[in-house]
Amino acid sequence: ATTTTAAGTTAAGTATTTAAGTRQARPSNLPAPLTSFIGRDGDLARIDTLFAAGRLVTVLGPGGAGKTRLAVEAARRHRHEYRDGAWMIDLASVTEPAKVGAAVLAGIGLRGGALFEASARLRDDPAGELDVLADQLGGRESLLVVDNCEHLIDAVAHLIAALLARCAGLRVLATSREPLAIDGEALVPLGPLTLPEPDADVEQARRTASVRLFAERAAAVRPGFDVDERNLGEVLRVVRGLDGMPLALELAAARLRTLSLAGLSDGLSDRFRLLVTGSRTALPRHRTLGAVIAWSWELLNEHERTLAERVSILPGGVTLASASALCAGTAVPAAEIPELLAGLVDRSLLQLAPGPGRYRMLETIREYGLARLAEQGALTGVRDLTARYFAELVARHDPLLRGPEQLDALHVLRAEYDNVLAALRHLCDTRDAGGAIGLAVNLTWYWQMLGRHPDAAYWLGEAVALPAEPPGVERDIAEGVLLLNTIATQSALISDSIVERREELRALTGRLLSRPELPGFAGALTALRLASLEGTEASPAIIQRLADGPDVWLAGLAHLFRAQSAENDGHLDQVRGDVTAALERFVRAGDRWGQAAALPLRALLRQYDGDLDGALADLNEAKRLAREFGSLSLSDEFFIDLRWIDLHVRLGETARATEMIASARERALRSASPELAILLDAREAGLLVRAGDLERARELIESAETGLSEQRPFGGDHGQALVGSVRATLCLELGDGPGAEEALGRAYAEAVGSRDLPIVATVAVTVAELAASYGHYRDVAVVLGAAARLRGAHDRTDPQVRTLSGRGRAALGGECFAEAYETGWQLDAPAALSRADPALLRGAADGAARSRVE
Structure with missing residues (x-):
């Protein structure tokens, strides 16, 4: 590699051309290189060979050897081969071993939790960082470039080992000063760039990677620079004296902006004579690089040195504002700071970072700056100043x-x-x-x-x-x-x-x-x-106090909180008022997050009102707004997908719903949370029962039941209730009344245990279907009315409710059916809960059986 890192703009993604000639995007945040890549062809080939046989490669080398640039270049050249992206994870700024997982989550642009989870209620055990990462990376074809691992080596090793074990499509390219030492790791140790022989002629010298790098970087600051017969001797002295270390070569070349080549060569020679007084236990290349950095530092003027030392305190990069704040109280004039930052870039002591107006300092150079502050006894004071600045920044932006x-x-x-x-x-x-x-x-x-x-x-x-x-x-x-x-x-x-x-x-x-x-x-x-x-008991009073308060955003949050609770309790009139109020306040506050959280609830109301297109529009808008904050987590996407599937079923677009189920199932099974496929299996089984494909429905529902017996996802009771309800429907189609009763008994108990009335309502509709199988259509009407009371609304676009209501009206007549339905609808919640119990139908079933025998 030719430099230790490739700073540049962050790429939102790359694109490749498929066989059909279409462009296919590949997500990525790999930094775009600002300079050409020189040398290391053998190391690139070794990385390719090792990835053909394994999934973890670690590039080893001291600071300044070019580990980062090599890793980024290797990833960049093959990023199109990873369907789900190539991602750069820079751990240089992470100081806590416990925060490695969070750094990886942030690096691949993921949220750590689910925005819609409060409404979805799919599970009661939110996933930890490892589970969230495995959810997102499991089964996908991704490459992680994990940079600067050495100071967190144990934590990084454990995380990567766990991810590789759980994510078969994941490959990791790490950089470190020491191996991770985990199973399956292959190493690519970096030596110096190839050096010219002491007696090399011009053409021989130009062919070596070290000379090519030095010459190209020198030409960037001194246009027209080239290696020729006149300067060959001095170029050889410089590149050989620098041991072919990429960072040292770049720092030296940057000096040609103000020094002649002869002056550079003489200055470096003086520095190298001092190395004998350094640590004799340090590797020669370490001492060489240290000498070059120290010499570069000493050639700065006083203001440049002060700025460089102070910004070295910042692991996450520096801006004009933060540089100005850290130089407060020093002799550095504020008006000079933009020019000073540009000068440090010119000298390769700072690099442009992703994002406008942002710079970063390489870790090797930053370590030197911190050592200088410590030598001066200024380290704690500068850290105090830094802490105050960033505490104020957070207080302003929160x-x-x-x-x-x-x-x-x-x-x-x-x-x-x-x-x-x-x-x-x-x-x-x-x-x-x-x-x-x-x-x-x-x-x-x-x-x-x-x-x-x-x-x-x-x-x-x-x-x-x-x-x-x-x-x-x-x-x-x-x-x-x-x-x-x-x-x-x-x-x-x-x-x-x-x-x-x-x-x-x-x-x-x-x-x-x-x-x-x-x-x-x-x-x-x-x-x-x-x-x-x-x-x-104070909870309702607090909500009302905030809802009526002067803070528009807090009022919106209070209305949203009350709406979510009311939906769970089946009080949709309360939901309707609170969702409207929440959206109005979040829009007035200009808060996209609040709108994204409230829109799925309004979509539910529109669904019950029969406005299915409006419900779809709300879900689409919620997803669009949520993506402005980062990629949706798997459970976010799953929740939205389930709602979309249901809406397409209600619209009669069964083929589209089936396609969506297949797509969502594939993502779930490829993830580290395959239990998400359980509800999809149950949902598709229900569609297949309606379509008459009972054998395939049986296979899917048995798959779901097996999954539930091995684990209890979604809080267990929710999953058991929904799967049991579909099993009962299948039994009814097969003419197995006792089997349907048994399945519904379990489903009803689990639904009641969930304390989620809309879940009980879902089971109650299937209880009504059981009543219909016995020919007891008054029970059908009453139970459907009770189900409506539990969910808080009539649900006339649900195909199962619509079919049962049609059969009930045909059997009883419209007026009698409406009267019986109203009886169920007028029940209070506890009575409706009791009326939905399938055990109440046992007597009816026994009577029907006796009639058939007689």
């Missing part, structure tokens, strides 16, 4: 996440996230409890929007573990948010922990609720969620 500037604020926080976490780590390390808690609380909504519950749980845990006197309301908020995010990352509501901490939780909720004004956004959100978790 409110913007809930308004019309949302996407811009999200872009800033994403770009600065590594620097923000470095600031948070410093605050924790220096025991600044107030600063750490304040910064963590201000990150609350950013974490929530992107589903980064593990990040929230980790950093809030670090912050609240710091001693602080007095505790104060901000600590209460932090503890509440910590609990909520811990719940989101662990088993179902971590019930044991909640029981153990019941009194602590109740006291915490009480302290927050006792305040006349809930303290800020985070305080309001925490109080609302904790009160709901506790089941306190």
Whole structure:
């Protein structure tokens, strides 16, 4: 490789041409190279050979050897071969071993949680980072370029080993100063670029990679530069003295902007004579590179050195604003900083980074800058200044996440996230409890929007573990948010922990609720969620208080929260008012996230109203808005797909629904969460029963039942209820009344256990079908009415409801059917729940059987 990294703009994707001549996009974030790639053909060929036999290749070498550039070039040349993308994961800025998974999630543009999961309620156990990654990467054909692994070697090794074991289509190209040392790893150790012989002539020298690199980079700063008879001796002295180290060659070439080649050669010779005083245990190439960096540093003027040292504190890159902030209080004039940054780029000490106005410093150079700050005794002070700057940046941008500037604020926080976490780590390390808690609380909504519950749980845990006197309301908020995010990352509501901490939780909720004004956004959100978790009677009052309050965004959130709860309880009149109010307020606030969360609920209402096209439009818009925040998680996509499938069935587009089921099943089976296919099998089995393909329906429902017996996804009870309901329908078509009764009995018990009334309503419709099989059409009408009461709405576009209603009217007459249906509809929720019990039909079934015998 010719340079240690390839900085450039981030590519949204690449495209290849298929056999049919069409262009097929390949997603990727590989940086676009700003300079040509020189040498390393043998190493590229070795990587290709090793990937033909294995799935993990690690490029080894010291800092400055060109590991990153080689890995990126190898990935770039073969990115079209990976159907689901080639992704660059730079771990240089990650300081916590526990954050490696989050870095990979961020690198491939994924949200860590499901935006629609509260409405979907497909499972009670939100996935951890490894599960989310395996969901997204499992079965897909992807390449991860995992860069700068050495400082997190154990954590990286464990994560990559786990992903490779679970994701058969995944390949990993890592760079590190030491091997990962896991099964299946193949190594590509990097030596220096090929060097010319001491007596090489011009043509021989030009053919070597080290001379080609030096000459090309020199020509970039001194147009017209070339290797010829006049300068050959000095070029040989430089490239041989630099041991063919790519970074050293680039730093030296950059000096030709201000030095002659002779001056460069003499200066380097002086530096090399000093190496004998350095560490004799260091590898020669390490000492060579260190000498070149030190010499480059010393050739900077005072202001350039100050700026370079201070921006080395930033693992996530530097902007004009952050550089200016870090130079505050120094002799560096603010007006000179743009020119100084450009000068550091010219000298190869900074590189352009993805995104306008952003620069990054290579890790090898950054390490030198940090050492300089430490030598001066300035490291802690600069870190203090950095922490204050980024705490203020987060405090300014957090409110913007809930308004019309949302996407811009999200872009800033994403770009600065590594620097923000470095600031948070410093605050924790220096025991600044107030600063750490304040910064963590201000990150609350950013974490929530992107589903980064593990990040929230980790950093809030670090912050609240710091001693602080007095505790104060901000600590209460932090503890509440910590609990909520811990719940989101662990088993179902971590019930044991909640029981153990019941009194602590109740006291915490009480302290927050006792305040006349809930303290800020985070305080309001925490109080609302904790009160709901506790089941306190104050919860409705808090929601109303926020819904009527002056904060438009919080009012929208309160209406949305109440709508989601009301839908679960079958109170669709409440849902209708709250969804309308939530959308109106989120639109007024300019918040796309809130709209994306509320639209699926409005789609459900439109579906019940018979406006199926409007429902489809709402789901499409929700997905479009959600994608503005990043790729949807698998459960997000699955939830939307299930809703789309159902709408196409209602529209009579069964073929389209079947295609969507097949596509969604393929993605589920290729993922690390194949249990998602269980509901798809059940859904397709129901369609096949209606189409008369009973044998294939039997195969699918047996597959779903097998999956449920091996695990209990979606909270178990939801899945059992839905699958059992389809099994009962199949039994009825096969003329197996007792089998249908048995399946419905289990399904009804599971549905009641779910405490989700719309799920009970789904089972109740099949109970009505069982009643129809016995010829008891008054029961059919009453149970259909009870099902409508449980879901909170009539469902006249559902094919099963429509068919049963038609049969009931034909048997009873329209007036009698309507009267019986109204009887069920007028029941209260507990009575409707009881009326849907299939056990009530047993007597009718026994009577029908006796009649047939007689």
